Amino acid sequence: MHDRRPVPPAQPSHRPLSRSLLSARKFALMASVVAGLGAGAYGLGHSHGSFDLLGTPAQAQQVGANVHAAQQPVGFADIVDKVKSSVISVKVNIADKMARNEDREDFSLPPGSPMERFFRRFGGEMPPGMRGHRGGGMITGQGSGFFISADGYAVTNNHVVEGADKVEVTTDDGKTYKAKVIGNDPRTDLALIKVEGGSSFPYAKLSEGKPRIGDWVLAVGNPFGLGGTVTAGIVSAMGRDIGNGPYDDFIQIDAPVNKGNSGGPAFNTAGEVVGVNTAIYSPSGGSIGIAFSIPANTVKAVVEQLKDKGSVSRGWIGVQVQPVTPEIADSLGLKKAEGALVAEPQSNGPAAKAGIESGDVITAVDGTPVKDARELARTIGAFAPGHSVKLTVVHKGKDRELTLTLGELPNKIEASNTDRGDRGGSSSGLDLPKLGLTVAPASAVAGAGKEGVVVTDVDPKSAAADRGFKEGDVILEVAGKNVSSPSEVRDALASARSDNKNSVLMRVRSGGSSRFVAVPIAKS
Incomplete structure (x- = not known):
């Protein structure tokens, strides 16, 4: 082993510089310029017709060392210490009414059941451990969540606790508590639960602002039942529509998120929750760096109603709408492919009563332009039932304004009686x-x-x-x-x-x- 003794620091000197020292000072000058770009000053002087670094060789070496240190990645340990204790693992038991064979260890989930949707959302096969207990007729599943108040209120995904007969949470210190579902909202896939047995739980704060593309995020959760796990990434995109419903407005992140992370928080570097992790895109079933989080402003609005009355009430105008494509805009003589095209107003709905017809294009609500059909749904849904709104509508090529009173969005969408059975009988045309x-x-x-x-x-x-x-x-x-x-x-x-x-x-x-x-x- 070589004996590596510390090199004494260079002393101030006014002697002529050697070639090696000139090289060192040239490097330090470059480092100083790089540092100056961040600091807003260069620290350059002029001597004998050439620029040189102000200071001593020792100071030059120190500048280089500082720049090297600044280039090293900054860890997230302090942030994790601050927020990790607010995150919980959520375990649910759901009675499996399909399990009748007591000798069966594994069984497939019933199509359309809450747990089937839970695993379809994250892709892949049902993992080991998601099995019915012999003779028990129960399915167990795991997800994540986080406290939002010291008295035990916590947020998770609706698809984690939907239909659960029993909910338990495990905190970061390993303690297990019973919990009950206070309310859920399938349209945004959010649920509010109340953990029993404590009054001083560490909790997280929902962010007031929106993240920017490129911001750091930390995902904390319970992937594959491993318990508190932290992964890091950035905000990849905003306003993603993944086909989950008209209220899709997801934050896309590239922090690794897997089965069990569902319902867990995505933190910013200030330790605030910017989103609730709810879905991933994955051909393989595991993380490939494309995950989707429900924005904090949506979480805040939904949780307030869930805590107050256990459900969410949204304004409703009673129309089927679709986006205005460039081809549709051309067909209707519109200058821009914007707004929401009314495919069909619902009979006796607020829109139909106000005179809105199929083919009308809703372009603004209370004077605020509507970009597309999703934005219309989110805008109207943010109002309470009974609220009066003014709609700007393009009707047969002309603008007109209509005022209507919002109804309440039905909790369940009733299927239309339009099944026409066998369409055979005449193949001529x-x-x-x-x-x-x-x-x-x-x-x-x-x-x-x-x-x-x-x-x-x-x-x-x-x-x-x-x-x-x-x-x-x-x-x-x-x-x-x-x-x-x-x-x-x-x-x-x-x-x-x-x-x-x-x-x-x-x-x-x-x-x-x-x-x-x-x-x-x-x-x-």
Whole structure:
């Protein structure tokens, strides 16, 4: 082993500099410039026609050392010490009514059950340990959560505790407590639970502001049942829509998040909760660096209502809406592809009573522009039922303003009685080759009703197929005109071409809902 003795620090000197020392001072000068960029000053002097570093060689070496130290990653230990004790592991037991074979150790989760949705949300197979106890008829699952008050209120995901018969939490110091579900909100996937048996729990603070893309975040949770685990990453994106519902507004982070992290917090470097980890994108079932968190401002608004009354009430106008695509905007003569297109107002809903019709585009609420359908849903949902709002609507190419009183969003969406059964009985129809569709009057197709024309065949290589048309869809309107026969469809298309339209807007009923589809039309 070599004897490495400390090198004595260089002493101030006014002697001529050697070549090696000149090199050292040149390096120190570069380091000083780098340091100066951060400090706002360079510390350069002028001597004999060339720039030089003010100070001694020892000071130059110290500057270089400081820059080197500044380049080292700063740890998160102090932040973790501050916040980790507020995070809990959540364990749930759910009675499995499907488990009747006492000799069976493993069983699949019933489709649509809370725990099946829990694991589908995180992808992959049901992990070891998620098994029914022999003869017990119970399923156990684990997630995460965090205290938001000293008296034991804690936040987790709805899909972690939904349908649970028993909820237990384990704190960072290893103690286990019983908990009860105070309220839940499936639309945002949040739940509020109350931990029993304590009054001085360490708790986390919800952030008042929004994080920025590139900010550090720490995810703390219970991945794979391992207990308090910390991972770090950055905010990758904001406002993500993952198809979970109209209130999707997720923060995307790249901190590793896995099964069991669900319901746990994502902290900023100030130790505040910026989001609740709820989902990951994962082809493999494990983390690939794409996770999604519910923003703190959403958590705060939902938790306040859950604590107050155990559920969430949202304003409701009673419309099916969809985004305005560039093709739809062109079909409607709109200057911008913005706003929310009303596919169908619900009968006797606030919008229908106020005079809103299919094909209208809602562009503003109380004077504030509406970017898209999701923003409209979030804006209206933030108001309490009974609140009066003024909507700006484009109706047949003209702006108009309507005032309506919001209803209350139903907790459960009732399925429409639109199952028309067997659509067989008549396969004859008129070909629309330029669209790739074959259609027939609804009255000629068994079970299709009397309105519109039914799609009886779709060319898989056509523009219509690319836009989601399928056999059995019912075309109700073409270019704003009701249609009940193939000839009316053809006439409406011809009229749109003569008006130099690039695409035609069709209102289509598919299953239990309606939507508008912009289909390009040939000029010749």
